[in-house]
Each structure stands twice: as structure tokens, then as C-alpha cells.
Amino acid sequence: MSTMGNSTNIFWQESPVGKLERRKLLNQKGCVVWITGLSGSGKSTLACSLSWELHTRGKLSYILDGDNVRHGLNKDLGFKAEDRTENIRRVGEVAKLFADAGLICIASLISPYGKDRDACRAMLPDAFIEVFMNMPLALCEERDPKGLYKLARAGKIKGFTGIDDPYEPPLNCEIELNQKDGVCPTPSAMAGEVITYLEDKGYLQGFSS
Numbered sequence: 640m641s642t643m644g645n646s647t648n649i650f651w652q653e654s655p656v657g658k659l660e661r662r663k664l665l666n667q668k669g670c671v672v673w674i675t676g677l678s679g680s681g682k683s684t685l686a687c688s689l690s691w692e693l694h695t696r697g698k699l700s701y702i703l704d705g706d707n708v709r710h711g712l713n714k715d716l717g718f719k720a721e722d723r724t725e726n727i728r729r730v731g732e733v734a735k736l737f738a739d740a741g742l743i744c745i746a747s748l749i750s751p752y753g754k755d756r757d758a759c760r761a762m763l764p765d766a767f768i769e770v771f772m773n774m775p776l777a778l779c780e781e782r783d784p785k786g787l788y789k790l791a792r793a794g795k796i797k798g799f800t801g802i803d804d805p806y807e808p809p810l811n812c813e814i815e816l817n818q819k820d821g822v823c824p825t826p827s828a829m830a831g832e833v834i835t836y837l838e839d840k841g842y843l844q845g846f847s848s
């Protein structure tokens with residue numbers, strides 16, 4: 640019996656089908672690929688490319704995109720610091736469930752604060768792969784596909800990440816993606832880099848004993 644937050648007198652319910660059975664069934668090891676970076680850095684594009692590449696290899700993935708999750712589960716949250724922290728915490732908990740279910744969960748969120756990303760990492764020992772889209776602000780701003788940087792520069796959006804709200808670059812990420820000779824690699828090249836990492840670490844294999 641334990642107490643968690645405001646829940647008291649609660650008991651953990653075990654299931655007869657566990658992580659290892661699911662790993663054998665799906666022929667992959669559940670994990671979370673956490674893509675962080677500025678708005679416009681290419682997080683969603685990479686998430687889609689990666690999900691597609693995994694699909695073509697017969698691997699099951701699911702994308703949790705910040706924009707999309709804010710349409711439902713997190714629609715009560717805005718962009719002040721405590722709301723972003725709660726946004727990341729909830730997505731981290733959902734991602735943990737997907738990884739436990741055996742999926743390769745691709746979380747694509749700005750997730751600007753190091754402590755929030757580290758809290759998600761701590762929830763997922765050995766199953767958290769942090770991917771930093773290290774693209775210059777100038778490139779993101781030039782892309783500006785939603786016109787949000789323009790609005791932020793005009794003062795019409797307050798607290799926009801990279802403009803008047805902080806982005807803390809990861810200090811210990813597993814994969815860092817950046818421009819090469821001033822050119823951004825293609826989405827499929829970046830997805831390939833992540834897939835190579837997943838293959839090397841055994842996430843795309845079933846359990847063998």
C-alpha cells in the first residue's frame with residue numbers, strides 16, 4: 640500500500656503479460672525518442688520521417704507531438720513556465736506507458752527546460768533517447784512556417800521560446816542533429832541517424848534468451 644501525491648491507500652496491480660512478453664510479441668524494445676528543440680527546428684518533420692522509416696521496417700511507433708497533445712490531454716495548459724513543466728510531465732508519463740506497452744514512442748516537444756527533460760529521463764531508465772535538434776534560431780526564424788516568430792518579434796505573442804522565453808540546450812543528449820557546412824541534412828538522413836542508434840542499442844530486436 641502506498642501514497643502517491645494526493646492518492647492514498649493505493650496498491651500496484653500486476654499484469655500477467657509483462658514487458659518481456661510484449662517485447663517478444665512485437666520484436667522490438669519499447670523506448671522513448673524525445674525530440675527537443677526550438678519551434679521550427681524540424682522536430683515534427685523528423686518525428687514523421689522516423690515513424691515512417693520504422694513502419695517500413697515493421698516496427699511499431701507512435702508520435703506524441705506537443706501541438707497535437709495540446710489539442711486534447713493538455714488543452715488546459717498555456718506557455719508559462721509551470722504550464723510547460725506540467726505539459727512535459729504529462730507527456731513523459733504517457734510516453735512511459737507507450738514504452739511499457741512496447742512501442743517506440745516519439746515525443747516531439749520544444750521541452751525548453753533541462754530539469755523537465757531530465758525528470759522524464761529519470762522515469763525511463765535505459766529507455767530514454769534524447770535527440771537535440773540543434774538548429775540556429777536564425778534558421779528557425781527564417782522558416783517560420785506558422786508565422787509565430789513574426790508575431791513574437793512584433794510583441795503580439797509574449798513568452799515565445801527563443802525570443803523572450805528561454806531554451807536550455809541539452810547537456811547529455813544521446814543524439815545531436817545540426818547543420819553540416821551550413822546545410823540542414825534531409826529529414827530521412829536525420830531519421831536514418833536515429834534508426835542506426837536504435838539498431839545499435841538493440842531497440843529494434845526482440846528478446847532472445
Ligand SMILES: Nc1ncnc2c1ncn2[C@@H]1O[C@H](COP(=O)(O)OS(=O)(=O)O)[C@@H](OP(=O)(O)O)[C@H]1O
Binds near residue numbers: 747797
Ligand atoms: N509562447 C510559445 N512558445 C513556444 N511555442 C509556442 C508558443 N505559443 C504557441 N506555440 C506553439 O506551440 C508549440 C509548442 O508546444 P510544446 O508543447 O512543444 O511546447 S513546450 O514543450 O511546452 O514548451 C509550437 O509548435 P512547434 O513550432 O511545432 O514547436 C508552437 O506552434
Ligand SMILES: Nc1ncnc2c1ncn2[C@@H]1O[C@H](COP(=O)(O)OP(=O)(O)O)[C@@H](O)[C@H]1O
Binds near residue numbers: 824
Ligand atoms: N531537414 C529539413 N530540411 C529542410 N527543411 C526542413 C527540415 N526539417 C523541417 N523543415 C522545414 O522546417 C519547417 C519547420 O519544421 P517542423 O518540423 O514543423 O518544426 P518544429 O516541429 O520543430 O516546429 C517546416 O516548414 C519544414 O518543412
